[in-house]
Every structure is written in C-alpha cells, then in structure tokens.
Amino acid sequence: MAILNTNYSFPPMKKQLSFFVFSLIFALPAFAQDDAAELAKKLANPVSSLISVPFQNNTDYGIGTFGGTRNTLxxxxxxxxxxxxxxxxxxxxxxxxxxxxxxTGEGQKQSGLGDAVLSAFFSPKNSEKLTWGVGPAFLLPVGTNDFLTTNQFGMGPTAVALKQINGWTIGALANQLWSVAGDPDRSEVSQLFVQPFLVYNWASGAGLGGNLEWTQNWISDQTTLWLNPTVSGVTALGSQKIQFAVGPRLNLAAPEGGKADWGWRAVFVLLFPK
Incomplete structure (x- = not known):
C-alpha cells in the first residue's frame, strides 16, 4: 500500500500560498467593484439570500502518534x-x-464520505440592526467507513447571529446535536459546535478575516479547537461569479493523541446571484 509522504517542507507551501494570494488580488478587477463588494458582503453572512456552492478543502499534517495526514473536502x-x-x-x-x-494506525488509510450535517435557518428577509436565523440541524450517518461515521442519526437546534457595518462582519454560528437513533453498539452523540467569525471586506471584494471552530463532545468530554485565518476575493470566470479563500489552520486543542502540527484551508465558491 502506498503511503502519503508527510515530510513536507514549509518554504514550497509558503511560495504556493503567496503566489495564490497575489494571483487572487490581481484577478479581482474582473467585474464591477460594486457587484464584488455586494457579493462579498452576502458571502460573509451565512443566512443571506444568495445561492452558493462552496468547496472547502482542509489539509492537516502531523496528527497524533503516527504523524498522520488528513484531507477533508x-x-x-x-x-x-x-x-x-x-x-x-x-x-x-x-x-x-x-x-x-x-x-488509526501506522500504515493505515481510510477514505470516503463522512457524516453530513443538514441545517435549516429561518431568518427575517429584512433585519436592520441584527441579522439572525434559527432552526433545526440534523446529523445524517452517511459515512462510508466505520472510522468516518458515528452510525448515529442526530438532531438539535442551530442558530446564527451577526452584525454588518462599514465593511465589517462579526457574528457566530452554533448547533447542538444529540443522537435520536442509530447503532446501539456505537457511542451516542451529544456534540456542541460553535463558530465565531470576523471578516473585513474592501470595496474590491477582497476580504481578510477568520473563524474559530470549537467542537465539544459532551459524552467523552473532549474539546477540539481550530483557528482559521483567511484572505479572500470575489472575481469571475467568464460569466460565472466565484470566490476564492486561502489560509493556515491552527489546531489549538484536540483530544489526546489527535492534535495536528499544522494545516491549511483553501475554499472555492460558485456564486449564483439573482
């Protein structure tokens, strides 16, 4: 079995990220700044009236006892x-x-789908001071590998609140999931996810910000914490509006034996404004 070589050096990755950022900045004037600024503002709002299809890729290195690598798209x-x-x-x-x-062990590899989370936020169409949304969230056990699934169907509440002013977006998203059905031989789920976020967008559609992703497993009393700073931009490929974002991932806390040394995030978003 071929095992991924995780002995990567930092300088080539830094050069690649620098090239990506500069390419992104120079690509921004591809369409009107007013359009770019408005799309960037909507993208910073999780409950905006904008159809989007994000692909968020996270690659993490040096995980646990065996220095493992995980890629999550x-x-x-x-x-x-x-x-x-x-x-x-x-x-x-x-x-x-x-x-x-x-x-999961030296020389071991798993790949496939993990469990999905489906959320539905009910949000007022017009909110002047504070934008918010509340609704249900569902944990769907669609994972295709025993190591990638909880084998539990879960549900619970989710909510988001944010404020946008003078190019700034500040807010937080959260959900709490509990098992309601599933494999009796697997551990039940009681998990809190909290994601505070802060973004500043310029008139060009370029943005700088980040989020904190805190996951609390109440059953095992384990905490996972990631800090994800990013630089982003809105541009167009022909008539298709898109957003790019890239940045490092910092694993501030993790269950024993599961902390990553470092990681990075790249995001590609297809936008479908009305």
Whole structure:
C-alpha cells in the first residue's frame, strides 16, 4: 500500500500560498467593484439570500502518534427559499469527503464520505440592526467507513447571529446535536459546535478575516479547537461569479493523541446571484 509522504517542507507551501494570494488580488478587477463588494458582503453572512456552492478543502499534517495526514473536502451547498412575505429558510448541507493516512494506525488509510450535517435557518428577509436565523440541524450517518461515521442519526437546534457595518462582519454560528437513533453498539452523540467569525471586506471584494471552530463532545468530554485565518476575493470566470479563500489552520486543542502540527484551508465558491 502506498503511503502519503508527510515530510513536507514549509518554504514550497509558503511560495504556493503567496503566489495564490497575489494571483487572487490581481484577478479581482474582473467585474464591477460594486457587484464584488455586494457579493462579498452576502458571502460573509451565512443566512443571506444568495445561492452558493462552496468547496472547502482542509489539509492537516502531523496528527497524533503516527504523524498522520488528513484531507477533508467539505461540499457545502447553500440554498435560500422564500417561505413567506417576510421570512426565508436557508438550507445548508456540509458533506465531508475524507482521505486520511496513519491516523488509526501506522500504515493505515481510510477514505470516503463522512457524516453530513443538514441545517435549516429561518431568518427575517429584512433585519436592520441584527441579522439572525434559527432552526433545526440534523446529523445524517452517511459515512462510508466505520472510522468516518458515528452510525448515529442526530438532531438539535442551530442558530446564527451577526452584525454588518462599514465593511465589517462579526457574528457566530452554533448547533447542538444529540443522537435520536442509530447503532446501539456505537457511542451516542451529544456534540456542541460553535463558530465565531470576523471578516473585513474592501470595496474590491477582497476580504481578510477568520473563524474559530470549537467542537465539544459532551459524552467523552473532549474539546477540539481550530483557528482559521483567511484572505479572500470575489472575481469571475467568464460569466460565472466565484470566490476564492486561502489560509493556515491552527489546531489549538484536540483530544489526546489527535492534535495536528499544522494545516491549511483553501475554499472555492460558485456564486449564483439573482
């Protein structure tokens, strides 16, 4: 079995990220700044009335005892639906596609789908001071490998609140999931996810910000914490509006034996404005 070589040097990666950032900045004037600024503002808002299809790729190195590597591509379509004169329902799916080496044991590899999370936020169409949304979240046990799934169907509440002013977006998203059905031989799920975020967008559509991803497993009393700073930009490929984002991932806390040395995130988003 071929095992991924994780002995990467930092300088080539830094050069690649620098080239990506500069290419991104020079690509921004591809369409009107007003359009770019408005799209960037909507993208910073998880409950905006914008159809988008993000592909978020996270690669993490030096995980655990065997110095493992994990790549997670999150497919995250967001679709707003009008459910009344003053109310939108914003549906959001997070489906992880995972490949990992040397995580469960030396020389071991797993790949496939992880469990998906489906959220539905009910949000007012017009909110002047504070933008917010609340609704249900569902854990769907669609994982294709025993190491990548909980084998538990879960549900619970989710909520988001944010403020946008003078190019700034500050807010937080959270959900709590509990098992309601599943494999009795697997551990039940009781998990909290909290994601504070802060972004500043310029008129060009370029942005600088980041988020904190805190996952608390109440059953095992384990905490996972990631800090994800990113630089982003909105541009167009022909008539297709897109967003790019890239940045490092810092693993601040993890269960014993599961902390990563470092990682990076790259995001590509297809935008479908009305």
């Amino acid at each position: 999150n497919f995250q379509p967001v679709v707003p639906v009008s459910v009344g004169k003053n109310l939108n329902m914003i549906t959001r799916v997070v489906l992880p596609i995972i490949t990992q080496y040397n995580i």
